[in-house]
Amino acid sequence: MRAVGLFDGKIIEVDEPVIRIEDRGYQFGDGVYDAWVAINGKHFLRKEHLDRLERSCNLIGIKPCYTRREVEEFTDKMLQESGIDFGIIYLQWTRGWQSPRSHIIGKDVKPLISGMAFPLNPYPEEFFTKGVKTIFYPDERHLMCHIKTLNLLGSVRGKNAAAEADAYEVLFVREMNNGSFVTECSLSNCFAVKNGVIYTAPNGKYILPGITRGVIIDLAKNLGYKLVEEFQTPDFFRNADEIFITNATAVMPNTVLDGKPVGDGKVGPVTKALIAEYQKLIDKVCY
Structure with a gap:
């Protein structure tokens, strides 16, 4: 290879x-x-x-x-x-x-x-069994996040801030007219789970319409989960039962945010169910 x-x-x-x-x-x-x-x-x-x-x-x-x-x-x-x-x-x-x-x-x-x-080297198994760490980081990118352009300085700065904090990713926080809201990650989309309901930012100029994001939304609906596409505050994510992030390479549990456990600090049942369904799709297409 x-x-x-x-x-x-x-x-x-x-x-x-x-x-x-x-x-x-x-x-x-x-x-x-x-x-x-x-x-x-x-x-x-x-x-x-x-x-x-x-x-x-x-x-x-x-x-x-x-x-x-x-x-x-x-x-x-x-x-x-x-x-x-x-x-x-x-x-x-x-x-x-x-x-x-x-x-x-x-x-x-x-x-x-x-x-x-x-x-690529496969992700360590503990990323999926124990989850990964994230930190909040200011979203200072342009207003064309829905276009996958070569202008990636904001994402580069965010991803490096995560690395310096020994974290896997950042959760971008953007200041809007009506407050501060979580948008996405440096190279991933993010989801929060509260009381069995899945929340994620809506498509628009503040996020990339992730391919894996779209697949996970469909899988979640097929499993019967309620899904809300609305911006949520950093406090909402701090108090979430589960957080997971998605990109082209994986659906990843996020169990530590800004140094504190998400929910009980373990990979939650909704995240586990979606990872399993996503793996079934991979098996169907690639094996």
């Missing part, structure tokens, strides 16, 4: 120098990306992630120069060449390179696709 790259439709070595200094993605963050997990050597939820990548392109006016089928073939080649069993498939579209550098987009700029496939 090894990491491989993709540049303009061609498989390359990941350390091969190919980026032009005048690429707008490199200089302005003018681009979008998406990523999904490969499990047992198979794409998991690729269609949904590529759908979102196309939506992101549309929202910022990038017109891909390859067809959907061609993009799928690129990702198949990356997966095959890498030989990964468990890993990440990453794709990004930049608006392309433009000379001379200008904030104003040139008329003849051609979008550029690039990406990589790389292996």
Whole structure:
């Protein structure tokens, strides 16, 4: 197993120098990306992630120069060449390179696709049996969180703040006109459970419409849980019975928040049930 790259439709070595200094993605963050997990050597939820990548392109006016089928073939080649069993498939579209550098987009700029496939080590089992730690962190990102853009400084700062606090993730807290509310995490969505009801922030400009988030919402409803998509305060999360977070790689129990136990400090029954249902879906698709 090894990491491989993709540049303009061609498989390359990941350390091969190919980026032009005048690429707008490199200089302005003018681009979008998406990523999904490969499990047992198979794409998991690729269609949904590529759908979102196309939506992101549309929202910022990038017109891909390859067809959907061609993009799928690129990702198949990356997966095959890498030989990964468990890993990440990453794709990004930049608006392309433009000379001379200008904030104003040139008329003849051609979008550029690039990406990589790389292996991942499985999460430690205790992450799922004992849960992970999170901290609150101010959400100072832009108002385009619903678009998966290359502008990730706020998320980078949040994730590094979590690492410095020996935590797995941050729960972003955004100041709004009517108070402070939890939005999402640096690279995950978050859910709180209180009295058997599941709460999560609504789709909109403050959060990314996570693919795993959507799957978990459907699974929760199928299991008969009531689900409320409304912003909740930090105190609501502090007093939750359970918290869990979702991203492309996992559904993760969160049992410690800001150094204090969530609920009884153990992985709760709702979280356990959803992890089990999510694993059933993985087994159905990838095994």
